[in-house]
Amino acid sequence: MPSVLWFRRDLRLDDNPALVEAAADGPVLPLFVLDPALWRPAGPARRGYLTASLRALDAPVAVVEGDPVRRVVDAARAVGASRVHVAADFGPYGARRDAAVEQALAEHGLELVRTGSPYAVSPGRVANGSGRPYRVYTPFSRAWAEHGWRAPAETPDGVDWLALDDTTEIPDPDLPDGLALPAAGEAAARRQWAEFLDRIDRYDDERDRPDLDTTSRMSVHLRWGEIHPRTMLADLARRRSAGAAAYRKELAWREFFADVLFARPATAREYLRPEYARMRYDEPGAALTAWQEGRTGFPIVDAGMRQLRATGWMHNRVRMVVASFLVKDLHLEWQHGARHFMRWLVDGDLASNQQNWQWAAGSGVDAAPYFRVFNPTSQGRKFDPRGEYLRRWVPELTEVGDPHDPSPEDRLATGYPEPVVDHAAERREALDRWEEIR
Ligand SMILES: Cc1cc2nc3c(=O)[nH]c(=O)nc-3n(C[C@H](O)[C@H](O)[C@H](O)COP(=O)(O)OP(=O)(O)OC[C@H]3O[C@@H](n4cnc5c(N)ncnc54)[C@H](O)[C@@H]3O)c2cc1C
Incomplete structure (x- = not known):
């Protein structure tokens, strides 16, 4: 019997239990659905990476575009498949989508088979x-x-791949200048x-x-x-x-x-510890833009934010520092930062991203205690002692005496911005706001 292997976030042939199941049925249609609900909000980094990974997949993947409920049923019927194989998706959107696809398939007497995750x-x-x-x-x-x-x-040998008549070209999205992605596949x-x-x-x-x-x-x-x-x-x-x-x-x-x-699927958007929703936060404005663009005047924060825009990735320690800075120095809600990360990260993953942001904001499971506020300057000194990371991503600080804490003269001479906030004052302010919800 022919079957469909519907790829989603499992773009490999090796150690792929859903492929093993599909190949055991008979010939396999390798399918990918470009779902507007996921494609639209994805930023250039995620789109660029996904399409490169699809191109690198060692199977003649049939790419179709549209609502998966319709497109998966159509594809299965087109090749005469009775089963559609997937790795189970446990995310809030994926689980809902799969339930809808499962029901639509069942209306045609077809089955959605989840193997692995x-x-x-x-x-x-x-x-x-x-x-x-x-x-x-x-x-x-x-x-x-x-x-x-x-x-x-085990990877099945010699899978008999099926093709589909009505497919879409894998898109070739333009990357913004200065963005270089890692090799995909x-x-x-x-x-x-x-x-x-x-x-x-x-x-x-x-x-x-x-x-x-x-x-x-x-x-x-x-x-x-x-x-x-x-x-x-x-x-x-x-x-x-x-x-x-x-x-x-x-x-x-x-x-x-x-x-x-x-x-707790609602924690993709809402505070896991509800008391944090009562905290006083500031409205996003120029400070959020400065953070996003890597011009806060705090070198380690700016280095991380520029690394993100240039590579779609940021080192974990620096992710923690920039997240703490957004929440505790700028007093913005974590969701603003999480959204920017999801837009630019090639590894942007709803579970890891949102829960790490909640961790940094103090509102998540097993979170960092709120009163422990990262000092961006001492974090930089401790984890980048020679300032090499800073100089790589904030080249205007290459020649200055202390790149972790450039003097006002150095800032003026190099065009590197003044700090957008006074860290010591904002730390006290964060703790005052926290006292109000304790
Ligand atoms: C605010 C914030 C947002 C984050 N957003 C994401 C995200 O969207 N996607 C993502 O994969 N990771 C995220 N992380 C976790 C971590 O920063 C990255 O997994 C890590 O930097 C990836 O680089 P690596 O593979 O070289 O990590 P390594 O240090 O080599 O770690 C190995 C693997 O372990 C896992 N891992 C490591 N640290 C964490 C962690 N704190 N939480 C969950 N998994 C972890 C990852 O799968 C990683 O690839 C976030 C962390 C923070 C603080």
Whole structure:
């Protein structure tokens, strides 16, 4: 029997259990639906990356455009398939969309078959002693490890791919000047992972250093499913280093945040701790624009925001600093920052992004205590001691004496802006506002 493999955020053939199922049915139509509900809000980085990844997919993927409810049913009927295979989507939009597609298929006597997910352990599987989702990372990660996961799935040989008559060209979106994206696709993901494994032993000590650039850069490949975390966990299990152990913990954060979003889908938009909705926030204005454009006058913040615009990625430590700055120095609601990140990040992922933003805003699960306000200047000094990261992304500070805290004369001479706020004063203001909701 012919079947459809509907790709979404699982753009790979290796370790793809839904493909194994589809190939066992018979010939397979590889399908991707350009869904306006996802394409429209995606920024240039995500559009550019997705289309590059589709081009790199080692299957003659049939791309169609429109409402998945109609397009998936049409495609299945066109090739005479009775089953449509997918990896389950646990995000709020994806789960709703899949339920609607499932129902539409059923009206034609066709079936939606969910096999696997983008996670080692699917959201909702790990529960605490009372059967509830965890709200704290450490016990979650313990239970997650105990739950365990399957070995990577075998890649089926010689899949008999089917084609569709009525398809759309993969779009070729223009990238804004100055934006360069990482190499996309399953082979690029494999290369990046192999290259990282050679230096994983340094990860534990150096992952907080944006200047050393020692993290794996795998987030984008995980985001688009060009590699499955199970494949990575199997490689990590063969290593005994502190670096491998630390890396596994980071993958567990990704799974934890997916679990949190699955249990509480409204937290993609709303405060997970509702008292934070009562806090006094400022209206977005010129300060938000300065933050977005990397001209706040705080070098580490500007370096991160410019790295984001230039590469679609930002180092995790710097993401934490710029997020804290938006919420606690500019007193803006986290959603403004999260939206900008989702627009520009190539790894933009609703679960990781929104939950990390809530973490930084103090309103999330297991959040940083609100009273711990990052000082952007000392964060810069600590994690970029020689100022190399700053100089890479804020080149006007290359020649100044102290790039972490340029003098007024240096700012004047180089055109680097004055600080948009007084950090010490805004820290006190943030704490005063927090006292009001305690
Ligand atoms: C405000 C904010 C927003 C973020 N938005 C996203 C996002 O949209 N998408 C995204 O993938 N990550 C997000 N992160 C988490 C983290 O910054 C990125 O996963 C990491 O920087 C990606 O680079 P890497 O692959 O080199 O990381 P590595 O340090 O090599 O980490 C390995 C992998 O572990 C996972 N991971 C590491 N840290 C986290 C974390 N804090 N939360 C969840 N997973 C983690 C990622 O899958 C990552 O690829 C965000 C963090 C913050 C503070």
